[in-house]
Amino acid sequence: MSEHWLERAHAALRAAGLRSGGGRELVLEELAAAGCLRSAQELERTLADQGKPVSRATVYRTLELLHELALVQRVDTGNGVAHFEPADHSGEHHHHTVCDRCGRVLTFADEELEAAIDRISDRLPFAVHRHDVVLRGACADCAGRA
Amino acid sequence: MSEHWLERAHAALRAAGLRSGGGRELVLEELAAAGCLRSAQELERTLADQGKPVSRATVYRTLELLHELALVQRVDTGNGVAHFEPADHSGEHHHHTVCDRCGRVLTFADEELEAAIDRISDRLPFAVHRHDVVLRGACADCAGRA
DNA sequence: GAGGAAATGATAACGAGGCGCATTCGCGCG
DNA sequence: CGCGCGAATGCGCCTCGTTATCATTTCCTC
Known part of the structure; x- marks a missing residue:
């Protein structure tokens, strides 16, 4: 793209x-x-x-x-x-994982997560324009030798 | 608390x-x-x-x-x-909305969102320790006079 | 081309945050 | 009740990412 x-x-x-x-x-x-x-x-x-x-x-x-x-x-x-x-305008949306050890950033996408956020934005008195989800933890490489 | x-x-x-x-x-x-x-x-x-x-x-x-x-x-x-x-250790977990106009920060909680994130952490080759969800947009006050 | 506005580059300013060290203070022990 | 050790504090300086300033260059339009 x-x-x-x-x-x-x-x-x-x-x-x-x-x-x-x-x-x-x-x-x-x-x-x-x-x-x-x-x-x-x-x-x-x-x-x-x-x-x-x-x-x-x-x-x-x-x-x-x-x-x-x-x-x-x-x-x-x-x-x-x-x-x-x-920015990806094709409807595809992804988020990121950040490794606390090595700082590596990976991406992931999840429809369920998007759906949940959509429902939240309907429910809240808040007009959601963008949303960032950042998961922090240890990536596969670092988790092994934690 | x-x-x-x-x-x-x-x-x-x-x-x-x-x-x-x-x-x-x-x-x-x-x-x-x-x-x-x-x-x-x-x-x-x-x-x-x-x-x-x-x-x-x-x-x-x-x-x-x-x-x-x-x-x-x-x-x-x-x-x-x-x-x-x-930090709230009672099991209750909440996230935040940030208003792009006035900078106000509100909190919200959503079980569906938590569940989705839990499932993601099972699926990914990544050990999720923490997760931050930040929704950006306009709060109720600011949305009216955008 | 000529004019004018936008874009660029070099640099200074700014703000959040971290570091080092001398000093103070809490706390246990004699 | 004092003594002393080590943690805790304060102060100032420094780093680093980011933004503002301003003179100069570059690109569009006519």
Whole structure:
């Protein structure tokens, strides 16, 4: 879905009357290529390592912009570092597990969980726009040698 | 349950061979009195306003200690600020809604959600120790005048 | 092309949180 | 009742992620 997301992102940015600068484009491509959770600094470093240095300010600005346009999902894994990933509009939705030992982040999807959350949002006096579920514990590798 | 929690906290701290200093005690009381989510700085400021200034280091150390002893639950509401609240050991478990407009945090509980998460932890190659569910959106007050 | 607005880059500022060390204080023991 | 050990506290400094500032460059439009 990467190319698809990239197209959608371009369209959304154009629709918002924004221009396509070099730095933003690189961040977009990198996000699309990664697909999974990436922190702002991982993005900055990866791009720098590829010989395409992008200013830190541009990376953060781009991520903030994409977040406002709902093109990326922001996930706070609880270490004080924000992570981002391309938002999936295909109806498929997934969440994350964070390993307390090695910090590894895995993804999972569960219809039952989604259904439960949907029902909750009907029941509460609260308009749920987004929901983040973060499970913390030990991943398969770390659980063995706890 | 506040007094109850306070007692339990005292017992746990004593059991760990720790002493009861003035600063820690104040943080404990404030947490118990608040009951709900509080950030480290809110605690620090509240105590200072009450004429009981506690060093920032002490507040953080106390919270870290309580977290290790599973006496407080740490919840990251996604603004880069960690929030804490007394852990409820009565089996009752609740989660939070965060309003994107006013930042208000409400709590809710849902058995179906808990059950879904339990089943997920059985299914995944991941030992789930804790889980945080944060719903973001607009609270009843803000939804009206969005 | 020329103009103007948006985008970018470099850097400083900011805020949460952690660390180290000197000092204080609680608590058990003689 | 004092003594002393070690935990607890406070203070200041530092790190690090993130955001704001501002001059400069770049991209669209006409």
